[in-house]
Amino acid sequence: MNKKGHVLNAILLAIGLGYVLQPSGDLETFRTIAELFVPLVLGALFPDVDTAFGKHRKTLHNLLVLGVILAYPIYFGNLQFVWIGVATHYLLDVVGSKRGIALFYPLSSTEYGLPVGVPTSSKWADTLTVVITLLELAALAAVQYFLVDLNTGTPREAVATALAGLPV
Numbered sequence: 001m002n003k004k005g006h007v008l009n010a011i012l013l014a015i016g017l018g019y020v021l022q023p024s025g026d027l028e029t030f031r032t033i034a035e036l037f038v039p040l041v042l043g044a045l046f047p048d049v050d051t052a053f054g055k056h057r058k059t060l061h062n063l064l065v066l067g068v069i070l071a072y073p074i075y076f077g078n079l080q081f082v083w084i085g086v087a088t089h090y091l092l093d094v095v096g097s098k099r100g101i102a103l104f105y106p107l108s109s110t111e112y113g114l115p116v117g118v119p120t121s122s123k124w125a126d127t128l129t130v131v132i133t134l135l136e137l138a139a140l141a142a143v144q145y146f147l148v149d150l151n152t153g154t155p156r157e158a159v160a161t162a163l164a165g166l167p168v
């Protein structure tokens with residue numbers, strides 16, 4: 001996916017996720033969108049820095065890098081939400097283009113992708129980006145409403161009941 005596709009994906013995802021987390025549609029929703037907007041766009045642009053430094057679709061397109069970005073808010077207390085931008089970048093590269101990414105680099109240089117990908121030059125690239133973004137939002141909304149309250153990390157009642165019933 002090209003830069004335009006990644007930015008489009010991050011902007012739409014920030015807006016949609018703002019409504020998933022704060023569905024009221026009032027100032028709180030817009031505050032959440034603003035909170036997500038810049039970190040998501042920055043995260044979505046970050047992996048392609050490896051076009052200039054390193055091997056493209058390898059050096060900054062792997063699970064190790066995602067893990068490091070995920071650890072930042074925990075360890076340093078900064079870069080919250082940037083990992084969402086990085087994760088959506090990976091997903092878009094895997095699904096939204098013919099070439100995959102080396103998820104396990106530097107352990108392995110094998111690139112993983114879906115053969116259904118649309119070339120970044122295709123006139124359908126933007127449409128596919130929007131479709132992927134909507135699917136991501138549907139998945140996040142399903143998590144928010146049925147599994148875990150993403151605002152607080154609290155499991156939903158059915159999940160809590162199921163977890164309490166586990167023989168551990």
Ligand SMILES: [Zn+2]
Nearest residue numbers: 047048061093
């Ligand atoms: Zn990329």
